[in-house]
Amino acid sequence: MRYISTRGQAPALSFEEAMLSGLARDGGLYVPETVPVMSRDDIRALHGLSYEETAFRVMRPFVGDSFTDETFGDLIAKAYAGFGHGARAPLVQLAPGHFLLELFHGPTLAFKDFAMQLIGQLFEEALTRRGEHVTIVGATSGDTGSAAIEAFKGLDAVDVFILFPHGRVSEVQRRQMTTPGEANVHALAVDGHFDDCQARLKDMFNDFAFRDEVRLAGVNSINWARVLAQVVYYFSAAVSLGAPDRTVSFTVPTGNFGDIFAGYIAKKMGLPIDRLVIATNQNDILHRCLSSGAYRKGEVIPSISPSMDIQISSNFERALFDAYGRDGGAVAQLMEELKEGGFGVSQGALQALREHFESGRASEEETLATIARAHATMGELLCPHSAVGVKVADEHRTAATPMITLATAHPAKFPDAVEQASGIRPALPERMAGLFDREERVTRVANDLTALETLIRERLAK
Ligand SMILES: *Cc1c(COP(=O)(O)O)cnc(C)c1O
Numbered sequence: 340m341r342y343i344s345t346r347g348q349a350p351a352l353s354f355e356e357a358m359l360s361g362l363a364r365d366g367g368l369y370v371p372e373t374v375p376v377m378s379r380d381d382i383r384a385l386h387g388l389s390y391e392e393t394a395f396r397v398m399r400p401f402v403g404d405s406f407t408d409e410t411f412g413d414l415i416a417k418a419y420a421g422f423g424h425g426a427r428a429p430l431v432q433l434a435p436g437h438f439l440l441e442l443f444h445g446p447t448l449a450f451k452d453f454a455m456q457l458i459g460q461l462f463e464e465a466l467t468r469r470g471e472h473v474t475i476v477g478a479t480s481g482d483t484g485s486a487a488i489e490a491f492k493g494l495d496a497v498d499v500f501i502l503f504p505h506g507r508v509s510e511v512q513r514r515q516m517t518t519p520g521e522a523n524v525h526a527l528a529v530d531g532h533f534d535d536c537q538a539r540l541k542d543m544f545n546d547f548a549f550r551d552e553v554r555l556a557g558v559n560s561i562n563w564a565r566v567l568a569q570v571v572y573y574f575s576a577a578v579s580l581g582a583p584d585r586t587v588s589f590t591v592p593t594g595n596f597g598d599i600f601a602g603y604i605a606k607k608m609g610l611p612i613d614r615l616v617i618a619t620n621q622n623d624i625l626h627r628c629l630s631s632g633a634y635r636k637g638e639v640i641p642s643i644s645p646s647m648d649i650q651i652s653s654n655f656e657r658a659l660f661d662a663y664g665r666d667g668g669a670v671a672q673l674m675e676e677l678k679e680g681g682f683g684v685s686q687g688a689l690q691a692l693r694e695h696f697e698s699g700r701a702s703e704e705e706t707l708a709t710i711a712r713a714h715a716t717m718g719e720l721l722c723p724h725s726a727v728g729v730k731v732a733d734e735h736r737t738a739a740t741p742m743i744t745l746a747t748a749h750p751a752k753f754p755d756a757v758e759q760a761s762g763i764r765p766a767l768p769e770r771m772a773g774l775f776d777r778e779e780r781v782t783r784v785a786n787d788l789t790a791l792e793t794l795i796r797e798r799l800a801k
Contacts, residue, residue: 355405371563406461428442439719439729442572443722447482448768454569455489455490457564462491462556477501479516480645500798502539504529505529507532566597569598569601577610588612593619595652619647626699636680643707644706662687663685700731708730725745729744
């Protein structure tokens with residue numbers, strides 16, 4: 340199994356190499372050269388298996404000879420052992436024909452744990468075998484950073500630096516990043532927005548001298564291994580509702596397009612998925628693009644679902660690559676136009692996208708109203724991101740096909756919005772007690788590439 344860049348100018352890599360490098364050197368994202376297909380019998384055979392066993396069977400063909408069967412199985416087991424629910428990704432019924440896939444039972448209470456816990460294990464194994472050390476730098480609007488710190492803290496083969504926008508993450512999110520005491524964890528509060536953090540991260544990757552000097556590695560959702568880990572729960576959920584003998588649809592609260600792209604891969608692998616519905620908040624570039632064909636960035640408007648406050652959806656590039664018939668030159672051209680503000684998707688490509696994806700958006704008021712309604716009528720407390728999904732799902736579901744909405748975070752991660760809507764302040768799970776008592780460790784830093792690189796060099800020298 341080899342991985343190629345969406346911009347067509349970087350060498351093809353193995354699974355392990357693509358995972359360790361993150362972003363391709365031509366600025367593109369890695370995708371598998373071909374997507375392996377599971378037969379209906381293969382899918383039927385997943386019935387009744389544990390989450391871990393399903394994960395092994397779904398991901399195995401993508402990994403090639405980067406890990407042996409035995410090692411890969413062991414690492415999967417370790418990755419999910421710390422989850423607070425035996426099913427890992429339980430499915431609960433919201434209404435006839437509407438289900439909620441709870442992806443918030445991991446250590447940091449958001450779906451990011453599914454991928455991050457696994458790649459923590461895969462990185463440690465691969466780097467120890469190679470005798471190498473890498474510097475992971477990540478940008479976060481909140482959830483990615485805490486999930487990465489939780490997954491990589493205390494590992495010998497990595498230092499992890501997380502850039503988050505100072506004053507713009509929730510207190511729970513901040514404390515999850517600033518309270519781990521391990522020496523290889525570095526939480527950096529940047530004076531700027533999330534988009535500034537992401538831009539500085541990209542600058543670091545494009546500073547090839549620095550990139551090679553510190554052996555920079557990326558774990559943002561553009562890392563293929565993260566997308567792959569997320570493919571698994573589309574299978575486990577669909578199979579538990581009767582796939583392959585029943586077709587299902589999914590609605591996914593979407594920001595960087597990583598999670599829903601995993602659903603698209605599941606569909607390409609043969610999972611019978613009717614529709615993949617993109618749910619956005621008021622930062623609706625993807626919804627506007629699917630509706631009009633124009634992909635044009637605007638200003639980020641802060642919302643109560645901050646993990647989706649994004650104007651450039653990085654993983655959308657992977658969907659465009661397929662929609663343009665895997666023409667890397669065409670994708671590179673679009674990304675050049677994006678630097679100037681945006682681009683128009685060609686008629687053919689737009690049609691190709693609409694064959695798989697639908698879209699909708701939820702305003703702030705609609706999100707709050709959905710939290711209130713879900714609590715009053717179904718007894719379910721939704722986080723604001725999941726509420727965006729439920730609202731859009733209700734507009735798109737049909738009687739013929741069950742709809743599965745992804746619940747991407749635990750309501751206790753966003754207690755203010757949930758309390759405002761429902762009157763109930765959700766409590767953190769037992770296992771996270773103490774978060775508010777632990778000492779915080781964080782470094783404030785300017786929104787400046789040189790300042791950041793200098794700080795990272797100094798820390799690594801210690
Ligand atoms: C990251 C995140 C999202 C968006 O996921 P993408 O893969 O970026 O589309 C949605 N909800 C929550 C809670 C998140 O943390």
